[in-house]
Amino acid sequence: MKKTAPKTQSITVSDVARAAKVSKATAARVLGGYGVVSDMIRADVLAAAKILDYRPNELARSMTTGRSGIIGVVVGDIENPFFSLAVRGISDAARAAGFNVILANSGERIEDEKTAVRILIGKRVDGLIVTPSESRDISHLRDIHRSGRPLALLDRGLPDLGVDTVTIDDRGSAMRATRILADAGHRNIAYVTAVEGHEYRDLAQIYTSSVRERIDGFLTVCRDAGIERPERYVRLGATSPVEAGRVADKLLSGPDRPTAILASDSVIALEIFRVIRQRGLRVSEDISLITFHNADWTSVTTPPITVIDQPVYALGKSVADLLIRRLKGETRSPERLILPTTIIERGSVGPPSNRGR
């Protein structure tokens, strides 16, 4: 009679083989589900495995096959609902295809992103999905590609990198949202975004493609509407709730505060909303507000907030599907998917307040 397995020591194919009185190779064939084995022996091996409570060591398996069954995902900030939802899309797609996901947070810091990528490659993930935090330094992404592992980009494109990419229509979305504000009569429209930086000077200073596209769209529509120097109302640095609050506060404290604001994500919008309230102003009457991302809360505020509704779950799912197809051997030239958005008009946009101008 045998007692339970001596704790940390796990059961291997050899153990099963010995118990079933067959060779290691044969046991491995049964347990690994490959090759050809007679039904009788198969039954014996499975019985032995059952009794011993055999569990395959995926690590060892991965080492010989070269495949780990893991997809590495590097996102900017998992706390941001935008990313949580996208990750959910990725996870679902991955699981459906038999892959696991290992998640890393870059905090939008390029150094942390590089470290994460290095570690994931070390872990021999089969492929990677990254939201590159900037476009200047992408050597680590080239490395992935060079190492033969497929890479796919989420939410942000890199023109220099020929890999599968899924983004939303950033430029178009920003344009439509800005046009709504301009059509409502606004001439002092601000755009608040999360990217690192102090003062906005120039598009060339922005190294995150989605941010650049949005600012570009915003400025284009502003200029079309005859607004002068719209760039004076572009605000960077809203990289966290606290920072976003600071930026909003500064924006709204000056004598020439804007009459409308476009926010680049729901976390920022929430802080702007809060500051507007704190200053005794009213959304829509005093300040119009539109934000990217149809976060759940945007529909229950007073007034509810007009949003750019992005297909976030689909974004994650699409990029994962693209990657998985490639992992399954599909070879084709890199695809660049741009998902359309819709604008949900609610009650946060009104005509500009005059404040005695």
Add this chain to the structure above:
Amino acid sequence: MKKTAPKTQSITVSDVARAAKVSKATAARVLGGYGVVSDMIRADVLAAAKILDYRPNELARSMTTGRSGIIGVVVGDIENPFFSLAVRGISDAARAAGFNVILANSGERIEDEKTAVRILIGKRVDGLIVTPSESRDISHLRDIHRSGRPLALLDRGLPDLGVDTVTIDDRGSAMRATRILADAGHRNIAYVTAVEGHEYRDLAQIYTSSVRERIDGFLTVCRDAGIERPERYVRLGATSPVEAGRVADKLLSGPDRPTAILASDSVIALEIFRVIRQRGLRVSEDISLITFHNADWTSVTTPPITVIDQPVYALGKSVADLLIRRLKGETRSPERLILPTTIIERGSVGPPSNRGR
């Protein structure tokens, strides 16, 4: 002259050893950072590694050392801000200690939870953090423990399982929140929670410890306040935004609708808030509302919502720290941490409306 590495073929210690003209063992000592090597040889090996762009294969390393440097995390729903934040706490603690996190979603389904655990064990994670979706079937959790890998429980305890556990003070929190409502004069108080199930009958029917504790606290205070049959207002099944909306709608449509509601998480609270509005009712004046989890949006609604503020980030960080200490060899009897909560009183609680009673 050598061309760049033939794609999928990566550089190994042997390659480096050959290039540096030393034995594989010596190169491994340098590259693995163990054993003792002379400075001259070390420099040679590092130089060769640099030139060849050597990257260690963590898989192979893990196989011999038996340690993967990965912590497996299984949560109910990563989309829920509660879990996102807790996972953030875990990730930060893990990274600080040199561990990586591999994340799996159970969707609160026990079968998916079991699958996730099985896969993670197969991947030879060093330890696991799980939010058990129910207490009836915990054989897979016992297995983890038996396999010698440390396990820690997050947010939900299992009395039968002697493992490190970090929860919040569920019973006490529910009691204090309920008391606020009772003290305001409410006699018809509802508790809406996410657990699977149709009608509430009995505490024994609830298999999630946190949910049970909260309901227990809620009922206790209700009874202390002389409320009869408080259990008639306990509502289960708010397992998704859509379901939560359905539950809330039903709760508020009857003739004897409650005058106050306690919600078990912010996702549910949001849907309740939405339904209250839709029905033309006012929060605080017509229906009082308190919710677990100080979600960001709860402070910007009109009125802002009174919440039970849970130290969610700390919850994740603590459980990860506990697990990591054990991974580093600490042996001690299992610890059960119960983190305190505070109630942030805002504007969503008022006296009960009389509606002609």
Add this chain to the structure above:
DNA sequence: TTATTGTGTGAGACCGGTCTCTTTAGTAAT
């Protein structure tokens, strides 16, 4: 009957690291 083909099983190399054990060389002590 002998050659041919095919099926099922066993033996052992291999993946890329770690780690133990042995060998070598250099220094100090007697």
Add this chain to the structure above:
DNA sequence: ATTACTAAAGAGACCGGTCTCACACAATAA
């Protein structure tokens, strides 16, 4: 000069799987 000891490097087993190849044996074809 001989012995004793220590530091540094090498040889090779090992982790737990996969996979190639060799081989035994049965069935079929010549």
